[in-house]
Amino acid sequence: MVESQGCVHREGVYRWFSSLTSAQRAEFLCGLLDLCVPIELRFLGSCLEDLARKDYHSLRDAEIKANNPTDLSGLTNITDEVVRSKLLVSLALLGSDNREAAGVLYRTLTHIDTVINNYGLALNDGRTEEQFLLLFTMASNHPAFSFHQKQVLRQQLSQIQDILQVRKCTNNSFTVRKLVCGRNYQCI
Template sequence: SQGGGSGPTGREGVYRWFSNLTSAQRAEFLCGLLDLCVPIELRFLGSCLEDLARKDYHSLRDAEIKANNPADLSGLTNITDEVVRSKLLVSLALLGSDNREAAVVLYRTLTHIDTVINNYGLALNDGRTEEQFLLLFTMASHHPAFSFHQKQALRQQLSQIHDILQVRGITCGYPQSSLALPDLPPHIPGWFIGISLNQSQSSWAALSSALSHGAAAK
């Protein structure tokens, strides 16, 4: 029942489900959730994320500078090298949301995947290699520093990798595909996905109205 999914058991089920996802699946799922949030929710979540990220600010500062420097990024072109892929993942994670110049450099590197696959074959049967490529293109296809058209092209590249994995019959330990999310436990949806987009929009409208009345009262 809906009520049965609203307690600790339901939430713990979602947490367990999420903890079993790969990094690429987590990124895909979280970006999908953010797309469903209303503006005031996004501002709140942004504050929470900002506070959490601040704790690692100093330890990641040098890496962040390199991640946003096109000159440094231009040296990370050999994506057949696992070390380079790891650096690209860090760069994407720390890339500023409006750093278009750096995004262009990363885009050029990532869109050479066709040539790399044709010339080198890419041993995607290696679980770590597979996960790195899926995560790279999942992150890039959602990153705000890339233009809409760049993200579309990156999404197509991601689909190409996905197709290669399907043809080879490779999985990351879950059944149907390397991008598909496993089903939520059946007792979860009551609290987790029961709120419709219309309900969220209604909540946003009500809050906006309250804020407007508060401003008028002043």
């Protein structure tokens, strides 16, 4: 039991986990699952299957679209918030063995550097930032993507995180400069 070890308390972990963003939760859970042994994974799979069954009927049509490469090929304008939302739903409902649909999603997602550089997509908008982080976290951990595709998506996730870090650092640095009598301080 987690509580009996004295180091970590379950309620504290629950509070900490609930404060994470969706992208951070997905990344953390994927990391935990990687630590599980096969019998634990099978048990957890059964639990997840039972939980997912509750929403099966309401998500059925979306799941069919998410696994249809033709439907996915129309979701290319990643600068559109509606398209990003549909891509998130598609990634969540994409079958673990659907390589063809994953290939379509991969081609869409690998144009992110062009989108950011050519269209100046504002990643500092909280909702846009969260959508991109979640998109690339989900894609880089999704079993339908090949190892190579996951590596490329992981690199792009890193690039997005770096851009966001620089922007946050720049904004914090600007705020510090304003507050401290015009002195320049480097963001560390």
